[in-house]
Amino acid sequence: MLIPVRCFTCGNAIADKYDEYQTRIKAEEKPDQVLDSLEISRYCCRRMLLSTVETIQQVIPFYEAIQKRHREVQSELE
Numbered sequence: 001m002l003i004p005v006r007c008f009t010c011g012n013a014i015a016d017k018y019d020e021y022q023t024r025i026k027a028e029e030k031p032d033q034v035l036d037s038l039e040i041s042r043y044c045c046r047r048m049l050l051s052t053v054e055t056i057q058q059v060i061p062f063y064e065a066i067q068k069r070h071r072e073v074q075s076e077l078e
Contacts, residue, residue: 002056003015003018003048003049003052004048004052007042007044007045007048008044008048009044009045010042010044010045012042012045014040014045014048014049017038017040017049018049018052020038021034021035021038021049031050035049035050
């Protein structure tokens with residue numbers, strides 16, 4: 001997962017809190033309570049954690065398709 005190391009707006013470190021945030025969210029705790037307990041009070045920092053989505057799973061199929069097509073073209077050229 002690619003979480004920004006620091007908040008884009010204020011520069012506070014947030015990447016070190018992301019794993020605990022995700023763990024507690026999966027345990028069905030409320031996001032606002034988790035952020036409060038992690039002492040993330042600024043709305044810009046909250047935005048960074050709340051809006052982060054894992055896009056790598058969406059990108060992998062395209063990468064694999066490109067690699068497959070590259071192998072096909074290489075075999076045709078040989």
